[in-house]
Amino acid sequence: MxxxxxxxxxxxxxxxxxxxxTFFALFAGVGFLAAAAVSFFLPESLFWQLIIASVFMIIGAVVFKKRGMGDDTQDSVGTHNEFVGIKGVATTELSAHQEGEVSLYEPVLGGRHWPAVSVDGVIEVNAEIRIVKLNGNSLIVEKI
Structure with missing residues (x-):
């Protein structure tokens, strides 16, 4: 070829x-380019071109998997968990069963004031809080 x-x-x-x-096509692309190099120097050897393309694809996939490059468990930017750890202050009393409001020190999605509930226990007004997770449009916070 x-x-x-x-x-x-x-x-x-x-x-x-x-x-x-997905990094699937990346390894195929590298294999195809390696086969192109073999084809340039050995234009009549389709067997070696296919072998080289396959070997480069397999080696790329194995190295990628061994290094765990696709196994990142952290959420990427743009997901709701990027807000975990942001601090603020409770503007109303919060509990696990009563939604209140918090004011964050840095804006989340353009807003500083968010509805929130406590992870456990009551959080008083003006108590410093930290976001633990996001549940729909409400923040779940803990007292610092």
């Missing part, structure tokens, strides 16, 4: 990787 066909496959794989960032 001609080297430019392998290059076209490689470019298509990289474009797919940019549109769907």
């Amino acid at each position: 001609s080297y430019y066909i392998w290059l076209i496959f490689g470019v298509i794989a990289f474009v797919i990787e940019m549109m769907i960032p």
